[in-house]
Amino acid sequence: MTQQQDYPVLWPVPTRWADNDHYGHVNNVTYYSYFDTAVNAWLIHATGTDIRDLPAIGVVAKTSCTFIGSISFPDQLLVGIRIARLGNSSISYDLAIFRDAGDSLQLAATGTFVHVYVDDESRTPVPIPDAIRAAAELLVGASAAEPR
Structure with missing residues (x-):
């Protein structure tokens, strides 16, 4: 089972009133x-x-999401971030959305996200910019015990 300790970064993202759909939970998109x-x-x-x-x-060249638990406004979320693969022109992220339940974090979803770096004008693939590569390298093989 995916746990918050599996991610070296837990980034806060609040839900918004507009995120809820007609059924009273955050819409899948x-x-x-x-x-x-x-x-x-x-x-x-x-x-x-x-x-x-x-x-x-x-x-974004690829993204996926597996829905595990429901979230709804005004839930406070933490998005777990880790690097699955660091290539020459792309970064593959493993992600998880956790709902802050006060005394624990509850897993709501897991997903993947692939950034392919392209030239701003020609849109052809180029190497990952140095500043981004340096930041991403900090998460390659990092554990949650290592604060980032």
């Missing part, structure tokens, strides 16, 4: 937004730079 928000916010924090200003941008 919103989980992907949480993944995208957590990964990019962590990258900005870890690199100390505005990643939008780099000569290469990370485009």
Whole structure:
């Protein structure tokens, strides 16, 4: 079973009123937004730079989500982030969404997210920018016991 200790980064992402659907829980497509928000916010924090200003941008080439438990506004979430693969022009992330239940974290979903770095103008694959590679390398093989 996936646990928070499996992820060296737990990034906070709040739910919003607008995230709930007609059935009173967060709509499935919103989980992907949480993944995208957590990964990019962590990258900005870890690199100390505005990643939008780099000569290469990370485009999402693949994403998936397995839904495990329901979440709803006003739940507070933590998105677990770890690097599954660090390539020349791509980074594969393993992700998990945990609902903060006060005394514990409850797993709500797991997923994958692949960034392929491309030239900002030509959109052809290029090597991962140095600042992003340096941040990602900190998570390769890292355990949750190693704060990041």
